[in-house]
Amino acid sequence: MTLKESWFNTIKKTIKLAKNAGFCYGVKRAVDTTIKLKQENINKSVCVLGELIHNSHVIKELETLGIKTLDSLPDNGEGICIIRSHGESDDVFREVQKRGFELVDLTCLDVKKVQSRAVELVQNGFFVIILGKKEHPEVLAISKNAQRAADNHDNVFVAPNINSLKEIENKIKNSSKVGVVLQTTQTKEYLFEVVNYLMPICKILKIVNTICPSTSLRQEEAKKLAKNSDLMVVVGSKKSANTTHLAQLLSEITQTIHIENEYELDEFNNLILNANNIGVTAGASTPDKLIQKVLEKLEEYNIERTK
Ligand code: SF4
Known part of the structure; x- marks a missing residue:
């Protein structure tokens, strides 16, 4: 050698x-509760609206246990329909029940907090910025609930990156109060970047750190x-x-x-x-x-x- x-x-x-x-605890609770619900309701249909979690292995395992994943709501529902940890807008909750499902809400409590903070801000006259991707189910639910609470849908904006904020700089400068919430799994680095950009151009700026x-x-x-x-x-x-x-x-x-x-x-x-x-x-x-x-x-x- x-x-x-x-x-x-x-x-x-x-x-x-x-x-x-x-x-995490939110995902664990969603997976464990879903499996338990099926075990306790062996003769009932149990389905989840959207993938329970973003993992194909787990989705396949749930399927083998008889737990279906729905891409969209059928006109006539039966059995239990689970709302996953990402949450859904209030409109979807109503629709699930209207179509005949028994609804079980497994939205993570940390996601619920972001939803209510965004609604509070909009109700208090803030222009609300949600940091996250528009198409992410958690962000969709947060923005839809906030828009519903706002007099004007334009008072809610989803920002996937700093450039998207720069494109609406005039709107930000003309807003008397600006509030920021984040999708729960964003990074604090993105939050710092946004705060540094907004600080000099906002009259009143309220940041609610909703990273879980x-x-x-x-x-x-x-x-x-x-x-x-x-x-x-x-x-x-x-x-x-x-x-x-x-x-x-x-x-x-x-x-x-x-x-x-x-x-x-x-x-x-x-x-x-x-x-x-x-x-x-x-x-x-x-x-x-x-x-x-x-x-x-x-x-x-x-x-x-x-x-
Ligand atoms: S909010 Fe946090 S704890 Fe809850 S499901 Fe998402 S990552 Fe998990």
Whole structure:
């Protein structure tokens, strides 16, 4: 063995899993309650309006248990219809009941808080800015409820990025009061960027930090782990907003890959072989089983798992 080879062999390669990885309390409550409802109502139809969580593995498992996912509401409903943790607008709640379903609301309490803060702001005369993507179901419900409470729908605006705000700068400057809420899984970095932009141009600015505690904890812990890792692996659906935000955030600190399952690791062989300290984290809708499979596959690269 050459000196160089023996030096390489002395470097200990490690994998470390973040403590706050995988299901958050809102998702866990939604999944556990849905399964329990089906077990208790074996002869009744149980369905969820939209995917319960953004994870195809979990959706398939629910299907095998007889829990259907509805893309849209049928004219005549029967049995139980579940509102997922992302929430829905009041109009949808009414429609579910009108079409004959028994409604079970599993909206996460942290999402409910954002909805009510946005409504309060609009009722108090604020021009309300919601930070998030327009098409995300959680954002859709927050904005629809706020618009319903507003005299004028133009008093509610969804901002996916800072440029979208710059496009309505005149509207912001002409508003006597501006209020900001965030989709629960946004990053505080985006919030700071928005506050820095709005501060000099608003007469009155009210910021309600509605990032949920579970998301803050997950992001802060993952950032610390990324600082001590030369590769971060983020596990979770590419459709999941919180997982995508997490991957973006970590990619600003260290080399980061976002995978949906253990097989995708094959595409990153070189990066994995060249990394000495690999950190692993996962989005709020990623089941433990999937995280374990990723860890096991990483161990096949002869990397030791540490606590
Ligand atoms: S990410 Fe936060 S708001 Fe969303 S379900 Fe989980 S705990 Fe609730």
